[in-house]
Amino acid sequence: MAVKPGYTAVNDDTSVQQVKHYLAKGRACICTGQPQAAANFFKQARKAHMQGSKELVYSIKETIALLPGAWCAQYWSACINKAQEPNPMSSRDGRLLRPVPKPWKLPQAALMQRLLDAMHKIHSLQAGLLCTAWGSSGRPDKASLALLRGLAYAQAGKFEQALRDALVVLAYAPKQEGCKGICSWPWGHALHSAALEGLQDNVAAALAMQIAHEMDPSSQHHKHDMERLMRRIPQAVADVLEAGGSAGLKQWLADEAEQKKPEFLKQRPKYFYYYEWMKERICESYPALPELVMDKLLTMPAGDLDLILQHPQATTWKVDELMGVLEEQGPALLERYPLQGLTWEQVKELKGPNLVGLGMGSGPAPGEGLVEMGLDRHEQLKLEMQKQYLLGQGLPEGHKGSTCRHQDNPNAMDDGIDDEDLEDIE
16 A cells, blocks of 8 residues: 555554564463463464564564474474375375375374474474464465474384475475575475485485585584585595585486486487497598598488498598698688598499499489399390380380380380390390
8 A cells, every 4th residue: 555755654553563462472471381372372463464574574483483392293293183184085195295104104192292302403494384374374384294294204213204295395395596496495305315314325315415504504403414424425426515516416416327327228419329330430440530530521421421431442532531631721621621422433443343323313324224133134124124114215216105005004014025125125
């Protein structure tokens, strides 16, 4: 509500006075041994000042922290038991928390005792959670209940359940600004670390505790736990953690996991295995080839490069050509140098003068033709005539008009080729 000049915000002043009144009554109830009445006054104070100055919210939190630990443990255990009751819509799910499996479940009295044992560590934390809960819906949320239940089960040595609750906290707690998906509660990471340490995964526990310590460097509990874990992990991991912190250890663990994967699961760039195979073939003849020349050879089309590597003489031609460009014109011009494949004359020189092949372009090159292995002369000539039909060249002189009669029936092509036609070709 906008305030006109010369006037004061009476509602805001009244709200502040109400908060101070409730806090004073709450302190008085604590002094007279009435924690429940004090909690009711603190709830009213928090609701009366939903959105106010940080100083006043801090004062409310500090006053809530005056509540006895036994009352807090009883309050949280009652909330946890209510949250993990069977859901009317699904018996396997709880109202707010998934129920604990029967072999691990603690009775309410044991749960309250474990919370009381852990209260000296988290008394300030749970006061902040109460301050947030009483200022919003009046009830603790899922992340708060999972955190307190996980700490209680970790205190009882039931680390499997503690790990489940830690994962719930990491998923549902508020996220850290600027870090996508990272839980902003240091104690959420500390619970995760305690559960992993109890399950003998010390490296992962050290990583989680390092994150908690980086979020809250002033916490002596996180500092002592981190020192203990540093003595339990391998020295190589400890060195990485000291040098790069949690980010460095995450990268190191990711690299280690990648190295342990089977070859077909590793992350490789496109055409990685093709390039590695070609490099091996080139290194057989030129093991000390400059990297620029090697990269230039790998830019050739796969078929041309494969043909060159089949013949040592052709490999020598291309390597000498590229080395000359590198020495005379430098690396910059070598990258733009248009490297061509072998010419037809070079292929003939490599494979011999009797080599024949299928011509390219508008017609066959002089002396070229396709010879199929395993065919006799008669079958070769018959195949030659079939290809002439397909290319639109027709039969030899005196038979060119016969191509039209096979257009409607391609399967009759062989019927138009007889021994007389073959004798004319020969």
